[in-house]
Amino acid sequence: MYLYGTQSVNDEGHLTIGGVDTVSLANTYGTPLMVYDIALFRERAQAFKQTFEQLEIEAEVAYASKAFSSIAIYEVAKEEGLSLDVVSGGELYTAIQADFPREKIHFHGNNKSMEELVYAFDEEIGCIVIDNFTEIDMIHKLATDRQQKMNVLLRVTPGVEASTHAYITTGQEDSKFGFDLKNGQADEAFKRLLHHEYIDVLGMHCHIGSQIFETIGFELAAKALFKKMLEWRQRFEVICPVLNLGGGFGIRYTEEDQPLAPAQYVKEMAEVALEIALQNDYPMPAIWIEPGRSLVGDAGTTLYKVGSMKEVPNTRTYIAVDGGMSDNIRPALYDAKYTAVTANKMHEAHDEKVTLAGKCCESGDKLIEEALLASPKQDDLIAMFCTGAYSYSMASNYNRLPRPAVVFVENHQHELAIRRETYEDIVRLDVSLQRTKRGETV
Numbered sequence: 001m002y003l004y005g006t007q008s009v010n011d012e013g014h015l016t017i018g019g020v021d022t023v024s025l026a027n028t029y030g031t032p033l034m035v036y037d038i039a040l041f042r043e044r045a046q047a048f049k050q051t052f053e054q055l056e057i058e059a060e061v062a063y064a065s066k067a068f069s070s071i072a073i074y075e076v077a078k079e080e081g082l083s084l085d086v087v088s089g090g091e092l093y094t095a096i097q098a099d100f101p102r103e104k105i106h107f108h109g110n111n112k113s114m115e116e117l118v119y120a121f122d123e124e125i126g127c128i129v130i131d132n133f134t135e136i137d138m139i140h141k142l143a144t145d146r147q148q149k150m151n152v153l154l155r156v157t158p159g160v161e162a163s164t165h166a167y168i169t170t171g172q173e174d175s176k177f178g179f180d181l182k183n184g185q186a187d188e189a190f191k192r193l194l195h196h197e198y199i200d201v202l203g204m205h206c207h208i209g210s211q212i213f214e215t216i217g218f219e220l221a222a223k224a225l226f227k228k229m230l231e232w233r234q235r236f237e238v239i240c241p242v243l244n245l246g247g248g249f250g251i252r253y254t255e256e257d258q259p260l261a262p263a264q265y266v267k268e269m270a271e272v273a274l275e276i277a278l279q280n281d282y283p284m285p286a287i288w289i290e291p292g293r294s295l296v297g298d299a300g301t302t303l304y305k306v307g308s309m310k311e312v313p314n315t316r317t318y319i320a321v322d323g324g325m326s327d328n329i330r331p332a333l334y335d336a337k338y339t340a341v342t343a344n345k346m347h348e349a350h351d352e353k354v355t356l357a358g359k360c361c362e363s364g365d366k367l368i369e370e371a372l373l374a375s376p377k378q379d380d381l382i383a384m385f386c387t388g389a390y391s392y393s394m395a396s397n398y399n400r401l402p403r404p405a406v407v408f409v410e411n412h413q414h415e416l417a418i419r420r421e422t423y424e425d426i427v428r429l430d431v432s433l434q435r436t437k438r439g440e441t442v
């Protein structure tokens with residue numbers, strides 16, 4: 001059995017997180033419940049930051065907050081001195097509610113609306129990562145009309161695609177994101193922004209994939225972007241002060257995943273950049289990175305209560321819990337793999353192979369195809385590990401299930417971060433037909 005971060009087992013055989021008994025958390029807050037190990041989040045944030053400090057490289061570590069966006073996690077990110085990536089007006093609004101330092105907010109996205117860009121200008125955020133020519137025109141106009149300074153990065157596709165267990169280099173990128181580095185688009189974008197009075201092009205950004213386990217993809221990307229920066233110095237006599245290499249650092253969902261320590265990825269990419277800078281007498285750019293999953297993924301655990309059971313003789317036993325694809329769509333969406341334990345029976349052997357099913361009306365609503373649990377019975381508590389990234393942020397009200405509560409634990413303390421939805425919340429946007437209110441019939 002593999003435990004994450006501050007997870008442990010107490011004398012009663014209960015799983016604890018941050019020194020807090022998960023059984024008592026379930027009793028206090030109800031289930032399903034998402035529990036975040038805030039000490040693990042802080043540890044990861046500091047490991048990334050210290051890696052750059054030790055190398056004496058200027059850096060910004062931005063939490064890619066689409067992985068889990070809430071006021072409370074933004075407040076913790078602020079405490080840790082992180083920057084913040086947002087990808088929509090809604091995430092920006094959440095950051096403003098958390099009073100996140102505006103200059104540390106970076107705005108991403110392949111289709112930012114004019115309203116969203118105006119919002120970003122109004123809030124004077126730190127940087128907009130420009131994705132395409134349409135956006136260049138909009139930002140051009142906004143900065144000119146408002147006579148307002150804005151820092152930008154150009155998102156490029158470097159022709160390096162990294163996946164979990166392999167990487168490939170492609171000549172031409174087929175991606176909806178960014179300017180192609182090889183076919184002249186990135187040069188054209190750079191030229192259009194170069195001599196603008198109010199727009200400051202800090203450099204380039206790329207994000208090569210997710211759940212990556214090797215450093216080679218990042219090294220290739222760093223080389224590709226830096227080569228372009230050397231070319232631009234030659235052609236335009238411009239030095240780019242920032243090199244943003246994105247996120248995607250892998251974590252361990254199951255024993256098949258063998259990630260490096262998260263900070264190891266950034267150490268190697270930074271060293272590659274440093275070497276190129278030295279060789280070419282180029283002022284070392286600040287390295288920006290954007291971890292999402294590796295900050296919140298294994299820090300999150302979902303607690304479910306066991307309900308019904310169904311045995312299909314000689315085939316499998318279904319154990320159904322009180323949540324499912326509505327609070328974690330990743331297994332149904334990408335066949336994502338997880339592990340779980342019977343959190344109130346941690347001292348018992350976890351040797352019963354069952355299928356952990358959700359309660360949604362979809363046959364595909366299975367959370368874990370083959371889970372090894374300790375004789376799960378009705379009302380037992382299941383802890384599903386590593387659910388902190390892209391679960392709550394992708395949660396829905398499918399079947400009109402209320403979304404779970406989220407609680408932060410740290411140093412034997414627990415605190416509510418997102419309250420559980422109520423049935424009133426479920427219908428708060430619904431409008432009853434006028435004629436029904438008037439008592440009319442058709």
Ligand SMILES: *Cc1c(COP(=O)(O)O)cnc(C)c1O
Pocket residue numbers: 064066067085108207209210211246247248249290291292293294389
């Ligand atoms: C999603 C995303 C990230 C974070 O990816 P993780 O796999 O969660 O680390 C970083 N940068 C950009 C631009 C992204 O779109």
